[in-house]
Amino acid sequence: MRSDLILPLILVFGSLSLSSVGGGSSTLAAMQHQTVDVHNWLTSREFVELFAISRAAPGPGSMLATLVGWKVGGWAGAAITTLSLYVPSSILCFLVARTWHSYSDRKWHAILRTGLAPIGTGLALSAVVAIARVSGAGIFAWAMAGVAAAIMLIRPNVHPLLLLAGGGVVAMAAVPFQL
Secondary structure, eight states, rough: HHHHHHHHHHHHHHHHTTTTSSSSSGGGGHIIIIIIIIIOOOOOHHHHHHHHHHHOEEEEEEEEHHHHHHHHHHHHHHHHHHOOOOHHHHHHHHHHHHHHGGGTTTTHHHHHHHHHHHHHHHHHHHHHHHHHHHHHHHHHHHHHHHHHHHHHOOOSOHHHHHHHHHHHHHHHHHHGGGG
């Protein structure tokens, strides 16, 4: 691995770690921007392919960082990005958890908790938009995503695999029409 990549990888994925409010998926838009647009470590297509692999593989979806590191710097890059993504937020989480409950009766505690929920939601939604944008999704894909989201809002107990299977059937049926 090139030594000039070590610090940029640590800075990019360390900062993503500390901004992952709402979970690892909230960092996807920023990860795509940094790795594709800013540093040119990956092409848009490579990012989407690694994203697909990370979602298909067992384990957390944020393992995309490991795949990006591997693509950029081999095994050393994979180790650096993985540690940079998980260690800072884990330390911060540990430190916050030690004192969080002792202030649960304070007004600022409730305000902070209420304010972080929409931020996490917004970051997760930005990840969806970023992935759809770089994958070249057209109006048909956006419509399918909207229908799936509506179904999950109306019937939250529907198993996601049913939506995936239904989406696959609709996509295959649409192939003759080249939607």
